[in-house]
Amino acid sequence: MDESNPLEAYHWLVLILIYGLPIAGLVFFGFIGAYVEKKHYVSIRAREAATNRLPIMASRTLEDGRAVVEARLVAAEVMISHDYFKRFLAQLRNFFGGRIRSYDTLLDRARREALLRLKEQCPDASIIANLRLETICVSTARKNSLVGVEIIAYGTAIRYA
Amino acid sequence: MTPPVLNSIILTNLETVPGRQIVEHYGLVSGSTVRAKHFGRDIAASLKNLVGGELRGYTELLQEARQESTARMVAQAQALGANAVVNIRYSTSSVAQGAAELYAYGTAVKVI
Numbered sequence: 001m002d003e004s005n006p007l008e009a010y011h012w013l014v015l016i017l018i019y020g021l022p023i024a025g026l027v028f029f030g031f032i033g034a035y036v037e038k039k040h041y042v043s044i045r046a047r048e049a050a051t052n053r054l055p056i057m058a059s060r061t062l063e064d065g066r067a068v069v070e071a072r073l074v075a076a077e078v079m080i081s082h083d084y085f086k087r088f089l090a091q092l093r094n095f096f097g098g099r100i101r102s103y104d105t106l107l108d109r110a111r112r113e114a115l116l117r118l119k120e121q122c123p124d125a126s127i128i129a130n131l132r133l134e135t136i137c138v139s140t141a142r143k144n145s146l147v148g149v150e151i152i153a154y155g156t157a158i159r160y161a
Numbered sequence: 162m163t164p165p166v167l168n169s170i171i172l173t174n175l176e177t178v179p180g181r182q183i184v185e186h187y188g189l190v191s192g193s194t195v196r197a198k199h200f201g202r203d204i205a206a207s208l209k210n211l212v213g214g215e216l217r218g219y220t221e222l223l224q225e226a227r228q229e230s231t232a233r234m235v236a237q238a239q240a241l242g243a244n245a246v247v248n249i250r251y252s253t254s255s256v257a258q259g260a261a262e263l264y265a266y267g268t269a270v271k272v273i
Contacts, residue, residue, distance in 0.1 A: 033213040068180035073172035073249055077223045083213030130174050136253050136261055150223055152251055156173040
């Protein structure tokens with residue numbers, strides 16, 4: 001006679017579900033997240049190369065005395081989120097302290113994407129002056145991890161005669 | 162994309178309108194919108210949130226908020242008789258859990 005608890009057979013299955021699933025999720029979404037990020041960087045670099053003839057300046061005034069045909073406000077925004085794995089890493093880092101590398105690429109991607117969208121809105125402009133960047137951090141309800149960042153980039157598109 | 166009301170008025174975030182001359186100042190004009198972001202509600206966003214990358218729904222929400230606050234600022238400027246708003250700034254603040262305010266402000270002027 002088999003005297004063992006019928007639940008015993010499911011013991012490992014339950015353990016795998018409790019501990020294995022989150023870890024599998026971390027690995028799975030980590031790989032997808034890394035792929036998404038890599039693809040995004042490829043796209044950013046290609047578009048940056050295509051639009052590098054339009055300079056963006058952070059200065060408030062135009063010092064050259066060239067005649068201006070048109071000046072208008074342009075703005076672009078983007079919201080980029082972190083993947084599950086990187087959020088987990090960042091939470092660990094938050095606990096132990098130190099530099100959080102995964103935030104570097106998140107903010108870098110978001111700002112560069114916002115600047116590219118800004119440029120794409122005024123392809124006929126000569127320069128974009130007085131660039132401003134506004135950053136909004138989106139965190140979870142518990143406030144302990146950063147879900148992602150929203151960037152608003154704006155400036156004045158100037159077209160010279 | 163741009164609301165039609167914006168076409169009749171010059172907007173810049175410089176202190177002047179390049180190539181034009183400011184003849185009259187009308188003072189500060191502003192507009193604001195408060196929007197709530199709630200990740201739990203939006204299933205597509207919360208799934209996308211696992212793999213990271215752009216959350217398009219939220220980008221659009223932000224874009225609408227910016228356009229609306231700008232439109233409110235422009236309406237105020239036009240009510241004063243201005244034909245340009247200079248030195249425009251956008252500012253954000255979190256007013257409550259999960260809600261953010263987008264505030265646009267600038268100086269209403271008349272240019273020739």
